[in-house]
Structure formats: C-alpha cells, structure tokens
Amino acid sequence: MRAVFVKTLADLRRRRLQAAVIFITVLLAVGTGMMALTLLTQSRDPYQAAFAAQKGAHLQVYYDGATSREALASTPALIGASSFGGPYPSTTIEFQHGSRKFSLDTFGRDNPGGDVEVLRITNGHWPTSNDEITLTRSFAELNNISIGDRLKVVSVAQRPVLTVVAEVVDIDEGSADLSTQHAWMLSSAVPSLTAPTPRSAFYKMDYRFAMDPSTSQLAGYIDRLRAGLPPGSIVVSLNYLLIRNIFNITNQILTSVLVAFSVFALGATAAIVANLVTGIVVSSYREIGIMKAIGFAPREVVAVFVLQIVTPALAACLVGIPAGAIASQPLLANSSHALGLTYEPSFSVGVGLLALGCALVLVGLAATLPALRAGLLKPVVVLTSAMAPRGASGSWLRGLANLVRLPQPIVLGVGDAFARPLRSALTLIAILLGVATVTVAIGLPRSFQKINDSETSSGNMQVIVTRSEGFPDSEVTRILAAQPETSRVVALTGTSVDVPGIGDAVNARVFRGDSSHLGYLLVAGRWFSTPGEVLAPKALLRDAHLKVGDAIAATANGRPLQLRVVGEVFDVSNLGHELFMDWSTYVQVSPESSPVVYYVTLNPGANIDAYMRRVAAVEPDFLDVQPNNTGLIAPVKIIDSVLLIVAVVLALIAVGGVFNTLLLNTRERVRDTATLKAVGMSPRQVLVMVASSAGLLALIGGLVATPLGVMLNRVLLDAVSYSAGNDTPAAAYSTFSALELLVVLVLGVAVAIVAALIPGRWAARTNVVDVLHAE
Amino acid sequence: MSELVRLSDVTKVYQGGVTGALSGVSLAIEQGEFTAIMGPSGSGKSTLLNLIAGLDRPSSGSVVVGGTDLGRLGEAGLARFRRDRVGFVFQFFHLLPNLTALENVLIPAQLKSRASAEAGGRRLLSQLGIDDVADRYPAKLSGGQQQRVAIARALINQPDLLLADEPTGALDTKSGEHVMTLLAQLHEQGQTIVLVTHDAKLATRYAARVISIIDGSVVDDARLETAERRPADVIRVRGEETAR
Secondary structure, eight states: OHHHHHHHHHHHHHTHHHHHHHHHHHHHHHHHHHHHHHHHHHSHHHHHHHHHHTTOOSEEEEEETTSOHHHHHHHHHHHTOSEEEEEEEEEEEEEEETTEEEEEEEEEOSOSOSSSOOOEEEEEOOOOSTTEEEEEHHHHHHTTOOTTOEEEEOSSTTOOEEEEEEEEEOTTSOOTTTSOOEEEEOGGGHHHHSOSSTTOEEEEEEEEOSSOOOHHHHHHHHHHHHHHSOTTOEEEEEEHHHHHHHHHHHHHHHHHHHHHHHHHHHHHHHHHHHHHHHHHHHHTHHHHHHHHHTTOOHHHHHHHHHHHHHHHHHHHHHHHHHHHHHHHHHHHHHHHHHTTOOOOOOOOHHHHHHHHHHHHHHHHHHHHHHHHHHHHSOHHHHHTOSSOOOOSTTHHHHHHHHHTTOOHHHHHHHHHHTSSHHHHHHHHHHHHHHHHHHHHHHHHHHHHHHHHHHHTTTTTOOEEEEEOTTSOHHHHHHHHHHSTTEEEEEEEEEEEEEOTTOSSOEEEEEEESOGGGGOOOEEEEOOOOSTTEEEEOHHHHHHTTOOTTOEEEEEETTEEEEEEEEEEEOOOGGGGOEEEEEHHHHTTTOTTOOOOEEEEEEOTTOOHHHHHHHHHHHSTTTEEEEEOOOOOOHHHHHHHHHHHHHHHHHHHHHHHHHHHHHHHHHHHTHHHHHHHHHTTOOHHHHHHHHHHHHHHHHHHHHHHHHHHHHHHHHHHHHHHHHHTTOOOOHHHHOOOOHHHHHHHHHHHHHHHHHHHHHHHHHHHTOOHHHHHHHO | OOEEEEEEEEEEOOTTOOTTOEEEEEEEEETTOEEEEEOOTTSSHHHHHHHHHTSSOOSEEEEEETTEEGGGOOHHHHHHHHHHTEEEEOTTOOOOTTSOHHHHHHHHHHHHOSSOOHHHHHHHHHHTTOGGGTTSOGGGSOHHHHHHHHHHHHHTTOOSEEEEESTTTTSOHHHHHHHHHHHHHHHHTTOEEEEEESOHHHHHHHOSEEEEEETTEEEEEEETTSTTOOHHHHHHHHHHHHHO
C-alpha cells in the first residue's frame, strides 16, 4: 500500500493544476451544498422552538364585541382545547408617529405570560398604566419607533397620547413587512380607545391543543364554534399553519433554490472529476503498463487514480464545509431575529459529516468508474501505446467546417472539440448547468420584480392616502378630486367573507373605482365588471374546490352573498387566501361601509412630493399620505442575492469544466500540436485552434442550456408561486428577450474562449523539438 | 548549382546538458543536392536537421536557408518558413491520428491558403502509390504507407528543401527501401533532400554527399560522385565511430 501512496503523492505533485481544478470545483459545490443542508435542517427548528417556548396558539379566533363572556368562556371546551388565553378585549386604533399614521389591532392584556401566546419582551417593560403601549419588535424596527416614543391616537375624539414601553416578539403573527401587527395595553385601557362605531370592539381568544392539529381539524374546530355560538359571533380566525408558512416561506424558497443548485453543482463537479480521471487514464497508458509490469495489482492502479482525485477533494471539503456553514449563518440569524430568538451560531457535526460523506462518495464514484478502465488494461497492450487510441469522432464536424471554408485552424479546433465524445459530453454537462443557472439568475429576479410590481401597483398608482375613521369618505374624495394632478382614485377596504369549504374567514379586498388598471396579474379569466363577480388566487380556488366560472354561496357580515368567480388573480397575501371584489358587490352586505384607503394615480410628470405635502396639509390629523412603496420585500432581496451567488458559483464551475477539458485535450494532443507546428502552424493559429474547440463546446452547451434555463426558470417560478399559494401568471414568465438570450449565449462562448487562452498559450508555446524528440 | 543552406559556426547547447549539442558547425548545402548526415546516437545530427528546419534555434551562429536568416524570424515567421519552404519527414511519421491520410497531406496547404489543394494531394498520393488509402485513418495504415503519407505531406507545398530524420528507422527493410527509392526519385526530379541516418549503407547508396558528425562536430564531408572519396571510405569512418 505504501507504493500506492508514494505513487499518488508523486502524481499529485506532477498534476498540481488538475488537483487545483478539483479543489476549486469541489470547494464551490460542497460550500453550496453545505449551505443548503444547514438551512434545510435548521430553518424549521427556530420557529418550532419559539412556538413551543412561547406556547404559541394553534388557533386564534376574533369574536364580535357583542358576544357574551359566558359564551366565550365555553369555547375551549367546545373544541377540546388543552389551554387557552383570553378573552382579550380588542379594538383597532390609529395613531400618529411623526408625520406617519398607523393602524394596529390592540389587545387588552395585563401580563405577557399565560398558558398560550406568551409574549417575549425583548426591550422595556410591560405596561403598568393606561397610557402605555407595547409594540412588536418587528413593527418598531420597520417603522423606526423606539421605547419612550409617544404615539398620538387619532381614532378617538380624545386624542390620547400613549408611550411605547416595550417591544415584544409574538410567535402568533408574521413579521411586519409581511403581516398586519398587534399591540398590547392594559385591559382597562381598551374601552377608552374603542371608537363608538359598530363593530369596532371585539374579543380575541387563543387556543392550544395537546397535539398539533391538521388543517382539516382546525376547520372542524371553527365549524364547532360556529355551531355553538350565535350567528355572526366569529369575526375572523387565524391558525398557526398559516403563520408558520409565512415564517418559513423565505427559508423554504431559499432552501429549494440552494438544494436544486447544489445538486447541479455536485453534478457538474462529478462530470469534471470523471472527465479528469478519464483524461489522466487516457494519457497515462504507457505509465499504467509500467505500473502493472512492476507489480501493481489492478486495484492498486485504481487506487492510485482515485486517491489523487479524492485527496484534493477531501481538502476542499475540509475548507468548503465550514465555509458553507458560516455562509448560511446570516440567513439563520435573520430567521432567528424575526422570531425573537437569541441567535447562536449553529453548526451540526452530523450535517457536516453528511456533506463530507456525500461529496467524497460522489467524487470517489466519479473517479472510480473511469479509473477501473486503467485497472483492467493489459500491460502488454498499454506498454506499446503512449495513450488510448482516438477514433474518428469529430470528422463530420471538420467536414462541415471545411464545407463552409473556415480557416484550417478553426476546422481542426471544431473537430478536436468532439474527438473524445465522452469528454465532450461531460464538459457539455458542466457548461449546460452553468449557462442554465446564469439564465435562471437573470430571469427569476425579473419575474419577482414583475410580480412585485403587480402586487404594489408599481407605475399604476403613486400615492396612498389613508383616512382616519372619524373623517368622512366623501371629504377625502372631494379633496383628492380637487387636486389638478389627480388622474384616478381607486378606494378600497378590507372585509372578511366566509367561503364554503374554507375553515377561516377569507380576507376580501374591496375596490371602488376602476381597479382593473391597478396592474394585478391575471392567471386566468378576466377582471370583475358586474356586481357579484370576484377574483381569487389559486390556493383559495383549490382549497374551496372552485374554478373560474363557479358560483360561491358566501356569507359576509352575517348575510348571504352570492358570488361568481370570473378570474384567477396572482396575490400572495395570506398565501393565496384572498378575494378581490368590486364595491358594488360589497354594498349588498354592508351598505353603510366606506373605504379607508385611496390609491391615487397622478397625471404623468406630476410632482409626487408636492402633491403629498399639499393633500396631507388639508387634514393633517385625519389623512395619512404616503408614496406607494414599490420596493422589494426583504425575503425577495435575499433570494435574489442567493441566486446571484449560486449563478456565479455554477458559472465558475462551468468555466472550470471547460478549462479542465481544454487542458486535457491540449496535453493529450501535445504531439499532434508539435507536428502541426512542425508543418507550419503558427502560434496564433494554434491559439485559434484551441479557442475554436472551446467556443464550439460553449456554443452547443449554450444552445441547449439557454432554453433549458428558461424552462428551469419556469419550474422554479412555479414552485415559488405554489409556495405562496398561487399559479404563475403568464406575464411573469416572459422576462427574456431573444436578444438577451443571444447575449447570454455569446457571453458563454466568450467566457469559454477566454478560459481557453491559458491552455491555448501553452499549446502555442509547445517546443516541437522537445515533444517530438521525447518520442 | 546555387547554395540553399548555410550554417556558420553554429553551436547548440541544451539547457542543463550537452547531449545532442553542436559545436561550431559550418557547412553549406547546394540546391538539388541529396545530402545524408550520419552519426551515432546523440552525435547531434537530428539537432542539425532541426536547426535547418527552423524547429529549433542555435545557441550561437547563423542558419540561412534560401537567403533567409532564420535567426531573424520570430515564432510566426519560423512557422511560415516551415510551412512554405521546407518539408519534414519524421522517423515516427507523426501523422495526426484523427485525420485521414488525405487530410493529413492537405494540412500544410490548408494552413497556407484556403484554396483547395485536394487535387494536388490526391496526385501526390497517387505518385507515391498510396492513392487507395486516401480516406483511411493512420491507425489503419502500415508503417510504410504512413511514411509515404508523411512524405506527401512534406511535399504538398512544394518546398525548396525536404528534410528527413531517420525516415526508415521505424520501418521494416522492404518498406524502408521503398521509402528511400521514393526519396531518390524525388531527388532525380530536382528536389533538395537532407537525410539524417545512422545507416551508412543507406546513406552511401542514395545520397551523393555524406556528412559525418561525432560529438557535435563535423568530422567528415564526402561527395561520393567525386574520385576523392568512395563509399567504402565513408563506411570506414562509420566503423571508426563505432569503435570509439
């Protein structure tokens, strides 16, 4: 065995560059894989840990304020809850902080502890008087509100001022950039903050069960509560599955992307390794013969070849695994922070060993299969050959190139590209994966941007005005209409609709005005045009067993509401459990309601800042005027960044693959190159020949990879849409122009040609006498 | 006859060693001559041929071929020189294994120009008696056939000078004789040929001039058609070398 190690070490010293190629590609692949595995194994744990530690509610139900306390007290027994919190008296308050106004569901609660929904104080102390309020840390950070800040309540006539005394983490609501937020005060403070309007007071109860209930069990609990309480008692309900999904969706998407691409990276690495070992075997025929002649057993010959690949791979794993674990920490820290957990850097030895094992097995297998060929060669045969014979592969390409009268160095180069079909195929795999990933990295962020633009009505409305409860809708309409820059106003409000087959009440977005111009993306059907027509995202249609054209016998405000689905809309709110309807539909069940939010489209060229200042100045206490925030939400930015990194990694691996193949080709063909130089090929022509080889491989790889990348983009986009409860709208797919795809292709070829320059220069500098004399 | 090749005080020292070195070699070769360079292994005869072919550069001295001082040419210039002015026949043929016989022959012509040289290539193969193997790959050819393909490749650009380094060294006797007969026929047609060989019989049988090299120095330069030297003298010199 010592001879095997001695020979392996000698070969490693001799093939330093090839060892470096293996080291770098395995490092990149294992680093990405480790990142994916770490996220995969850790991403669910923070939420689960926090949910258990804070005794999260499996079910939160909001009851009408008129519901009796006795009835509420009976609800835990009705559904068999093991513990409960509440009833907490609640109302929605609007407050002003600086120039901004906010609306929060505020709960009366005298302490942060209890059997369900423990609130973890991260800063400050629990309110001790009626003028103190607690906010979520997520909301405070998003809106730059600090402990000690004073908030002026504008939803009641008295305009009381509250002091922020605590920031908490609530495991039973999503982060502030994705979900509406809660606030807490002493129970005794809530009545004075409740506006004297119908349905402004409600109760909230939290329920926890001995076992985590399923979706259908949760729906069953709601049905039982409805049956056991007077009609209209339940305003809305919320379950832990939705919140968990909201927390996990970013990590899920990230993990999916990383897992998919780390499989790509490992696949490309395996192709490069197999290519490399095949190349070494091919060029070492005589050496193999000598090894066998002096007594190396076949398995020892195989071991020599495998060890010289596995050794740099092992070194790469030892660097790549910790590097991948470290790179995943910011994402885990982000997740922990959102949940209010103390972030502690985590590294699982088991996951590390799994990554190490997977990488070494894959690399070992990729190396062993071609190395077996070396082990099986007959000494007498190989001793008489310097290297494995080459067939006539590539002659048809040369013929083709000759037909179009390309210069001879290019003709020879394109022929060489496929002189060894297996090597070419393995190289094409690496190129294919690299170019496809780059295509996805270009396409997916653009698709996200398109979806974001539709969700935020980017370009279709510029200003959002929110009125306080006490300020009449008619006045807002008049003020906005009086501004010369106002082009169009779409007013909206939200309500809850009970849809048969759906356990929780469904949030409905109700529009007044021409909402079809807001830019929402349609997956199927059309925008609503007559009373009763609604649109919904896929998740709601799927869960309620509906399709476009179906009727819904819904209930809203305790009244029956006949609806008909006329379209499927893309909307990620509540993971696809939303309804879009016109005001004319809503007034059938709530004739006294008025919208509270106004989307204002300005005339082209209007000064948005001047417009906002002027409108806000009309009623500074009652109107909140803000620009339409069309920026990407943080999770999408993270996904875009990770995609970019992954694309760079895969592109580097692909370049490594091309470089490796050209290196093997150049070394293997060193005698041919010397012969060509002897018969008059100039150094520049040698360079052109090698570059033509690389260019053709990249061109073919790119031609296959570009459409593959577009398809992959669709698949990933569909997976992301599905995670968010939607089908992908056709418009989100079309993110590439033919010219861009051509540019990707040309860039791929250009990068391959640049990668060919080093082996090309080596070939061009071949010393004819040295090489031919060595024969 | 005019002078085609002139070496003036040419020295070649390889890095880190002296094997194959030349020391102060000066000689001239006339156009139309069939010259054999003889010497034992490591004497420097192949080095001399490589320098004339522009495959290598001397450590000192000058090599002028057809009026061109090779020392003044860059890599690209040397490549053009090899392509246009000389043809080289190697001991081990050095055909490109993934090209057919005809494709191998055409390579130098195609490197020179895009104009089709296929007719010329086929004519050469026919002249050399191997037109029937034009579309075969080298692995399917006998050694003699491969060497004839190599000769055709060397001739495709009608070079001023044909250089052959042990062209029969890898062939059996019959094939070797066939190749040498071909070279003799080419010489009769006016082709200047420089042949490197260690086989004195071969050298004296076909070449009109035999230059003997030992340890990098020219020790003998015999023009066999003159009365002053006879083949036996050259063979004697060879015998002396062997005895050293």
